[in-house]
Amino acid sequence: MSNIRGFASDNNSGVHPDVLKAIASVNNGHAVGYGDDEVTQRTIVKFKELFGETTEVFFAYNGTGANVIALQAMVRPYNSIICPETAHINVDECGAPEKHSGCKLLPVKTGNGKLTVSDIKSYMHGIGFEHHSQPKMVSITQATELGTVYSVEEIKEIAGYVHANNMYLHMDGARLSNAAVSLGCTFKEMTVDAGVDVLSFGGTKNGLMYGEVVLFFNQDVEAVKYIRKQTAQLHSKMRYTAVQFEALLSNNLWYRNASHANVMAQKLADKLKSIPQIKITQPVESNGVFAIIPSDLIEPLQEEFFFYVWNDEKSEVRWMTSFDTQEEDIDKFVNLIKEKLNNR
């Protein structure tokens, strides 16, 4: 199974060659640690160019790290955080948000991983009542964990309600690049301009070795450097984190990678549509394909292409494409499915 490009996750892929080259390019001499180096400083400038001058930039190691920095910075332990039930912070971080922030998460059932104002409203009670955790943050994921994408208008609507209720809007952007490609808009239009207050911007799933960034928009960030350090997310040899983002944001690498992954997901979905036993369950708006497949197919397929079951009861699986997915991978996989179905 080793080294086959599969559909388990976009973090099963490797590092984009341009990113490796960028790393090698800064590997000379000494540099002050913890971000006071030239490479980090010029990458911060790059982020400010993309997201606006009032953006504050904090690099972290991984998505969970970025998310819990964002949470600790904006909420206090007696607050609650409203998010979709499928949110990474709710189901994929082993309770890190609760442990680090002390807060309660209020998970909302959704059909497509996307929160609506109406969903949020149903949790807006007990305000000012000391017996209830006080809602202070709404967290949405763009693109969602189900491969769907919020429109800019949808984000604005949520942000409007959130701010009108004295709360903050967090965006988990582990796959923000895929969403930007999908919407055909800039990062800025989809985040700060739409009312996002704090963003976890992902690199790992789009071709980096590791690395995420927390971006604060128009916020007081005096505490954040301490929070990052105390959360064990401060890299000493920071230039190696920063330079990966510099590469990603240069020559449109982020766009090329995400765009390719999205196209591959579309192709996979298209080819699957011809197989009547497979039912695609979510609109394919970024780089994931969710499908209900015959349950006896799962294990035989996984033996050759590892992937995750999304919902055991429904026999629903998740297939992710990546910057390095090739059409031949898709053909191989689709053919395998057909073969296994024929041999039942």
Add this chain to the structure above:
Amino acid sequence: MSNIRGFASDNNSGVHPDVLKAIASVNNGHAVGYGDDEVTQRTIVKFKELFGETTEVFFAYNGTGANVIALQAMVRPYNSIICPETAHINVDECGAPEKHSGCKLLPVKTGNGKLTVSDIKSYMHGIGFEHHSQPKMVSITQATELGTVYSVEEIKEIAGYVHANNMYLHMDGARLSNAAVSLGCTFKEMTVDAGVDVLSFGGTKNGLMYGEVVLFFNQDVEAVKYIRKQTAQLHSKMRYTAVQFEALLSNNLWYRNASHANVMAQKLADKLKSIPQIKITQPVESNGVFAIIPSDLIEPLQEEFFFYVWNDEKSEVRWMTSFDTQEEDIDKFVNLIKEKLNNR
């Protein structure tokens, strides 16, 4: 100042070329995430060969991360942790140990960064008394933050006392390689064989891009994978962390790097001895040199070679050497000192 090899910290150095090569060597195809890949598995075997079969291996991003995983795994919030006042966990992690573990740290003043049984004893009161945090862990650093090194006998003595009192011994081995070189012993002799229960083994300061490992010796580690994940220290593309350690543990790279750094520290110390205005304050047993220097010298020197002041009141500074320190760097630095002294 950029790119000059200075003496600020061994984490200001870059990545050893062999490590970069190793990274490139695994950059093909896909690999299952989070450590279930071949590279990670074979690196774990390598650690078991070095530290013994009952060693359990957990990779982390950085030293603070490794330390707080170790702490959370072994103690509970009502416990206390005895350590030297100069311990990294006490003064360099922005309170991460307290925040993550909920525990009290009991910092002990020492002259040389090394704890003794007698130091520990002075905190062993109120045992069983619910009003007091219950001492459950002793944490020592090898090599210490002051560049000194515990002998194997000293570690054994501490471990004996610690275990006789139903506690655990943690070793912060951010510079364990430098200590091993200094003592001329194996990692195993200095750790598991000497009674260490859990070890933070450092890579970053000895030539890696990032990466530390927590090693548990003969412990129940069922909870640790969850603790690591919840602490935001689980790398998705784990092969890139693991392969760096594989490189470090291959071809004696760890030894060559640490040995070189130690020799460079000795040379620096030797050359400084001829300068009467400089007083070396700690035995140079690993890769650090601590010295009291004329206070008016500090800023002019820092302008050309950045380094940290260790103790403002005493005008004591810290100079660290690294795997890539060159004799010419030392000569340049010592000459600069002389020049600045002459021009006063």
Add this chain to the structure above:
Amino acid sequence: MSNIRGFASDNNSGVHPDVLKAIASVNNGHAVGYGDDEVTQRTIVKFKELFGETTEVFFAYNGTGANVIALQAMVRPYNSIICPETAHINVDECGAPEKHSGCKLLPVKTGNGKLTVSDIKSYMHGIGFEHHSQPKMVSITQATELGTVYSVEEIKEIAGYVHANNMYLHMDGARLSNAAVSLGCTFKEMTVDAGVDVLSFGGTKNGLMYGEVVLFFNQDVEAVKYIRKQTAQLHSKMRYTAVQFEALLSNNLWYRNASHANVMAQKLADKLKSIPQIKITQPVESNGVFAIIPSDLIEPLQEEFFFYVWNDEKSEVRWMTSFDTQEEDIDKFVNLIKEKLNNR
């Protein structure tokens, strides 16, 4: 409005006269603090008589305190706790469970405040998968926050499933006495004999000034005294807490108080049934009556008898009876309702 006996909460009532007398009876001389006194020791014996010899007894100040002691003792931060959405630990403790334990709560929607094995099962996935908080405790409330009561059989069924899955069963017994009266069984039959592992036993809502007890059944409680102290729930002048429970458990006071409150709730419900505009929404099995009432009635009623709205959208309210509720209070209240309805 002051001093009227209303239906807002059973904690709006005062202290039963026998309890006040008991307090006065121990108010002489000095006693060793923190529970090492005679009164506390003999009250512990009383609890062991009622719940069995292997019961371990820890007094606390209030219900939230008792619950978070129970949680911290049995689970670790990477665990999750399954409970009904209406559980006090989920909606009435301002996030104390998350803050103190670091755990995730998994709230389950129920119609009647009672959990079923099938509810629990739907959260039992991702076991052993480090990305998910690991379910380790199920918490049920007896009587529930909706005034309903689990049968002994229902508890046994839950306990069976919970233990088969290597988890613990916590019971929040803030109104345990009302449930025991309702079921006509002993405390023991409904708790330790039915498989409960840890119980928060309530006193405040049944006639005490303050005070709850955490009872552990067949558990290792070595850590609990430290947890209680660290949670700020250890009373120095413990005899005054203990003696209240001694009074409650003597001369069947607990039974008389709870029984009276339950009867009063029945009477209230019976009288309300004749009012067609009022719809009782839950079976009245303990001392609470839940009803949907015309929304324009709420404020006028509250002006004379304060009570809490349970569900704004449904115009559902909660009326609680207490050990000191009198039939005349009920008549007065029901007449008021009728009068307000007539005058609309």
Add this chain to the structure above:
Amino acid sequence: MSNIRGFASDNNSGVHPDVLKAIASVNNGHAVGYGDDEVTQRTIVKFKELFGETTEVFFAYNGTGANVIALQAMVRPYNSIICPETAHINVDECGAPEKHSGCKLLPVKTGNGKLTVSDIKSYMHGIGFEHHSQPKMVSITQATELGTVYSVEEIKEIAGYVHANNMYLHMDGARLSNAAVSLGCTFKEMTVDAGVDVLSFGGTKNGLMYGEVVLFFNQDVEAVKYIRKQTAQLHSKMRYTAVQFEALLSNNLWYRNASHANVMAQKLADKLKSIPQIKITQPVESNGVFAIIPSDLIEPLQEEFFFYVWNDEKSEVRWMTSFDTQEEDIDKFVNLIKEKLNNR
């Protein structure tokens, strides 16, 4: 041993009769819970009269509870709190401050339990440096755990330094009444007027059954009600807590109780002075007497009058007097000491 008035602790005494009477006086009818009742409101007014109009008042169950509410309200997890090594928050709360606040405590060795500006200064380094916990609060105890008392001038000096450095001054006033008597000043002069920002005001050790208050002076307290609830320190039947303080603050009861205890401590110290084998180690400024006594005397004395050993190595013990200590208790105790000494 039971019921003998000894010298173990001022919390071994009972409840002052006036306090019991006050409790009985509010035991009629129902009252809204959690502090929205008349008794609580008028007691809050009483505190405002004593401490000034901008005082905000939060009742809690015990001293540890009050302290951790104060801490959580004013500091964040990356902050540190400077206090004497002997502070209750440092050695008598089982790590509650670290657990609840996430902060690091910086304990300072002192001879007499009193902090000085010079002590504080020695910890004021690494400001703005993210690797260090940032000092944000100084906590002093009045009267100290060693029975000594800060002068108003000393407090002002500390407060001046604290505020000049952008920190807060917390006072643990578990025995504030004893200090006020000792200094002959008002509560206000010693606290808010001297620069204290937040005060834990103690009742339990001065004749209450239980109960402490956290007083904030000129602070934003919006978050405090949630913090208190989440810390499990919010009493439902609040009137019973409040009325105890009303009694304490009425008819000078606080003064009479504390004054009596102080006088008794003086008498005890005076009588001990005639015994050459006993060496009083601290000035007797409030209601505690610290003394080095022959170590073989400790156990025989404890068998008849229980008390705590303060320092095992030095054979130093602590004797506390209380509002109900009688001269005959002192005579009995001193005679016992003499007798035991003679019979050696």
